Amino acid sequence: MPDPSFVFAQSLSGLTAAMFLFLIASGLSLIFGVLRVLNFAHGTFYMLGAYAAYQFVQWLGVGGGKFWLAALCAAMAIAALGGIVERLLFRHLYGKEELYQLLFTYALVLILSDGAKMIWGTQQKSVSRPPGLTGSSMLFGATIPHYNLFILLLGPAIALTVWFVLQRTRAGRFIRAAALDRETLGALGVNVNALYTWVFVIASFLGGLGGALISPMRATTPGMDTEIIVEAFVVVVIGGLGSFWGTFLGALIYGQVLSFGILFFPRFSIFAVFALMAGVLIIRPWGLLGRPLK
Amino acid sequence: MLEVRDIRKSFDGFLAVGGVSVKLDRGRIAAIIGPNGAGKTTFFNLVTGHLKPDAGRVLLDGRDITGLAPHDVCRLGMGRSFQRTNIFPKLTVHENVQAAFLSHRGRGRDLWSRVERLYREETEGLLASLGLLEHASETSGFLSHGAQKQLELGIALASEPSLLLLDEPTAGMSATETRETIRLVERIARERGLTLLFTEHDMEVVFSIAQRITVLHQGLVIAEGTPAEVRADPQVRRVYLGERQ
Amino acid sequence: MGLLARVPWGLVILAAAFFVPAVGSRFYVFLANDIVIWALFATSLNLLVGVTGLVSFGHAAYFGIGAYTTGLLMKKLAVPFLLAFPAAGLLAGGFALFFGFFCVRLTRIYFAMLTLAFAQIVWAICFKWNEVTGGEQGMPEIPYPDFDRIAALPLLGGWRTAEYFYFLTLIAVAVCLWLLRRIVGSPFGRMLTTIRENAERAEFIGVNVRRYELAAFVLAGAFAGLAGGLFGIFNRGVFPDFAYWTKSSEVLIMTLLGGMGTFYGPALGALVLILLNQQITSYTEYWPFVLGVILVVLLFVFPGGLAGAAQAAARRLGGARRA
Numbered sequence: 001m002p003d004p005s006f007v008f009a010q011s012l013s014g015l016t017a018a019m020f021l022f023l024i025a026s027g028l029s030l031i032f033g034v035l036r037v038l039n040f041a042h043g044t045f046y047m048l049g050a051y052a053a054y055q056f057v058q059w060l061g062v063g064g065g066k067f068w069l070a071a072l073c074a075a076m077a078i079a080a081l082g083g084i085v086e087r088l089l090f091r092h093l094y095g096k097e098e099l100y101q102l103l104f105t106y107a108l109v110l111i112l113s114d115g116a117k118m119i120w121g122t123q124q125k126s127v128s129r130p131p132g133l134t135g136s137s138m139l140f141g142a143t144i145p146h147y148n149l150f151i152l153l154l155g156p157a158i159a160l161t162v163w164f165v166l167q168r169t170r171a172g173r174f175i176r177a178a179a180l181d182r183e184t185l186g187a188l189g190v191n192v193n194a195l196y197t198w199v200f201v202i203a204s205f206l207g208g209l210g211g212a213l214i215s216p217m218r219a220t221t222p223g224m225d226t227e228i229i230v231e232a233f234v235v236v237v238i239g240g241l242g243s244f245w246g247t248f249l250g251a252l253i254y255g256q257v258l259s260f261g262i263l264f265f266p267r268f269s270i271f272a273v274f275a276l277m278a279g280v281l282i283i284r285p286w287g288l289l290g291r292p293l294k
Numbered sequence: 295m296l297e298v299r300d301i302r303k304s305f306d307g308f309l310a311v312g313g314v315s316v317k318l319d320r321g322r323i324a325a326i327i328g329p330n331g332a333g334k335t336t337f338f339n340l341v342t343g344h345l346k347p348d349a350g351r352v353l354l355d356g357r358d359i360t361g362l363a364p365h366d367v368c369r370l371g372m373g374r375s376f377q378r379t380n381i382f383p384k385l386t387v388h389e390n391v392q393a394a395f396l397s398h399r400g401r402g403r404d405l406w407s408r409v410e411r412l413y414r415e416e417t418e419g420l421l422a423s424l425g426l427l428e429h430a431s432e433t434s435g436f437l438s439h440g441a442q443k444q445l446e447l448g449i450a451l452a453s454e455p456s457l458l459l460l461d462e463p464t465a466g467m468s469a470t471e472t473r474e475t476i477r478l479v480e481r482i483a484r485e486r487g488l489t490l491l492f493t494e495h496d497m498e499v500v501f502s503i504a505q506r507i508t509v510l511h512q513g514l515v516i517a518e519g520t521p522a523e524v525r526a527d528p529q530v531r532r533v534y535l536g537e538r539q
Numbered sequence: 540m541g542l543l544a545r546v547p548w549g550l551v552i553l554a555a556a557f558f559v560p561a562v563g564s565r566f567y568v569f570l571a572n573d574i575v576i577w578a579l580f581a582t583s584l585n586l587l588v589g590v591t592g593l594v595s596f597g598h599a600a601y602f603g604i605g606a607y608t609t610g611l612l613m614k615k616l617a618v619p620f621l622l623a624f625p626a627a628g629l630l631a632g633g634f635a636l637f638f639g640f641f642c643v644r645l646t647r648i649y650f651a652m653l654t655l656a657f658a659q660i661v662w663a664i665c666f667k668w669n670e671v672t673g674g675e676q677g678m679p680e681i682p683y684p685d686f687d688r689i690a691a692l693p694l695l696g697g698w699r700t701a702e703y704f705y706f707l708t709l710i711a712v713a714v715c716l717w718l719l720r721r722i723v724g725s726p727f728g729r730m731l732t733t734i735r736e737n738a739e740r741a742e743f744i745g746v747n748v749r750r751y752e753l754a755a756f757v758l759a760g761a762f763a764g765l766a767g768g769l770f771g772i773f774n775r776g777v778f779p780d781f782a783y784w785t786k787s788s789e790v791l792i793m794t795l796l797g798g799m800g801t802f803y804g805p806a807l808g809a810l811v812l813i814l815l816n817q818q819i820t821s822y823t824e825y826w827p828f829v830l831g832v833i834l835v836v837l838l839f840v841f842p843g844g845l846a847g848a849a850q851a852a853a854r855r856l857g858g859a860r861r862a
């Protein structure tokens with residue numbers, strides 16, 4: 001019987017991982033819900049967010065709240081990148097077959113991740129934790145870094161903010177309407193094209209923010225994009241493609257399955273995750289909280 | 295030949311078809327009419343197996359086919375044309391019809407023969423009777439609307455059905471095209487001894503060839519009988535007031 | 540133009556391919572061997588994507604299964620190639636039957652996601668099952684088939700092992716492509732295209748769409764497995780990344796690059812992509828970047844791929860033959 005404080009630590013680490021996954025997956029889910037496209041490049045936006053955070057930290061330093069500024073700037077830079085990509089390139093593929101749209105997002109992965117290599121090289125980059133959150137505490141016998149705890153609070157806070165925007169603001173209503181029936185929305189005179197661009201921008205912001213926030217916790221390396229995108233796919237499938245809280249739930253489940261999977265079935269934890277994804281698709285394709293596609 | 299007993303279907307609480315019964319004898323021509331949203335296409339989908347009914351039975355020649363998949367229903371001798379033109383756009387006209395022959399004659403499991411020369415005579419014969427032979431090697435997606443609808447009919451006929459369901463066969467056609475199509479349909483039905491069930495908006499068409507008419511309104515049958523009976527029915531007149539062509 | 544179309548180009552290219560070891564260096568044989576195997580892999584995927592209209596993100600799973608099957612049989616159980624090779628196709632086809640059964644019940648994006656999930660499961664098993672698959676390290680040193688008896692025959696002596704293997708690959712792939720060509724040009728193949736064009740209509744000419752899609756899935760998986768079996772030997776080792784999703788995307792890109800609308804398009808895509816890769820990596824390490832740009836250009840300008848563009852050009856010159 002494993003030691004309870006160890007279980008607690010694992011659970012907490014699973015929750016922390018879930019928060020990051022949620023940030024990325026929510027952007028993925030948003031893009032899918034409205035644009036009906038699975039954006040392979042989303043993991044790359046996450047990676048670029050981490051690199052951008054590193055870069056801003058290099059320029060601004062880390063002390064006195066600068067890290068948070070750097071993270072925000074990084075997220076906004078990625079948001080801008082997403083908007084540009086959508087506006088200039090992706091928009092022209094809307095009428096075409098889904099396969100072409102998917103392959104375009106994959107082409108973005110190739111271009112952007114190599115672009116990152118060109119700018120930052122292949123060596124690992126690290127970002128130090130912001131002062132004030134560098135310590136750790138003993139909780140239930142386990143050592144928990146303060147930064148992780150902060151993320152555990154920040155994650156749901158961001159989730160609630162995004163949810164609030166989607167539910168209560170006009171823009172949010174349009175986004176939800178577009179997810180349900182974009183033709184009617186267009187017929188009602190809403191500028192659907194601009195809406196799509198904004199969706200891309202917001203989703204890229206979330207992805208980039210996830211990358212920026214994770215940079216003090218994990219090394220920033222090339223290849224983190226292809227790793228994370230598959231994880232994001234699993235989360236979105238479990239929770240339900242296009243469902244916001246589904247993504248949150250999916251991320252939580254994934255985080256726990258992975259961290260406890262490693263604990264009890266160390267060799268098959270990755271297998272378990274994909275088996276879960278396959279299982280959901282077989283039994284209930286639209287996920288736990290999703291709605292069947294039209 | 296076709297008997298539908300009390301068929302029912304709801305979507306999320308909305309009753310699309312509620313307790314409709316239809317009887318059709320072999321060799322007859324019948325029509326289902328009704329205003330938009332009356333449930334005609336849903337009814338067709340229930341009969342052909344595209345939808346599973348919530349209640350009721352569909353019998354083809356006495357055999358219960360309720361809930362069978364469309365491909366099985368087709369193999370039992372029911373053909374269908376669709377309201378929105380449903381063809382194989384990137385295939386040529388010839389290939390469209392040939393595909394139906396291939397499937398119907400059980401060649402689908404053949405992984406070896408070369409497909410080009412199979413059923414050439416049958417396909418060309420059918421195309422000729424529809425007046426489409428000259429377009430045989432054209433890509434079907436580029437055909438005019440009227441020609442596509444005729445091709446649609448051709449595909450349905452190539453499955454050599456004994457019962458043919460036509461969903462708005464003259465939708466979107468000009469008056470001339472409509473007359474030609476209906477004449478064609480009637481001739482083919484007579485030549486092949488087909489039983490025909492169709493839905494239509496064009497009342498002239500309906501009254502000119504249908505032997506029995508069922509009128510649907512909001513998912514329910516409000517009248518049924520010969521064209522004369524239906525025309526005189528007061529409920530039908532009320533429903534159609536303002537809907538006259 | 541008609542005369543040109545009557546030349547059996549397939550046979551001509553095959554014959555030409557046999558001469559590569561005679562005129563080219565070791566490196567060219569290596570490259571040609573790579574191209575030929577990927578040509579089979581890509582053509583097998585096209586049976587799903589181009590012919591039936593089913594986009595699979597997990598085709599590499601069957602490639603990997605084929606590779607591990609042949610590798611395991613030949614390396615650990617000393618099974619001769621003539622048995623180990625078909626076994627790759629059989630096992631891959633078997634897995635395709637099992638996975639495909641679930642996949643074809645879904646549509647579009649869910650179908651694609653499930654194919655991806657199954658492929659990642661295969662990858663995860665290969666990655667972690669150290670005892671059988673060698674785990675992360677894979678299985679290096681897969682033996683070549685035994686060519687001694689062939690080398691002893693009168694006119695066939697004097698080549699290096701790698702070259703014998705190249706000839707073997709050529710023959711195997713040529714036979715497989717010929718079989719695939721028959722399948723695509725058969726009534727069965729025509730039924731598949733009706734599914735791609737309009738699945739609803741196909742149902743109503745009596746096509747049991749799910750069953751045909753499953754059949755296509757199994758055939759595609761089996762041929763991918765055969766390609767994998769060859770590749771494991773060629774690559775001198777079998778590794779888990781053979782089944783990873785990026786491998787699936789590589790082969791998908793080849794198929795698109797060459798053109799999904801023609802039979803030989805994917806093979807052409809394999810040729811072009813591998814040659815481009817080889818050329819460009821000699822100038823720069825940023826091959827993915829270049830590939831990404833090429834892909835973008837392709838998607839915007841030549842969605843029919845190279846073969847599609849060539850066909851369109853030929854049509855404009857008058858009288859081209861449809862594949």
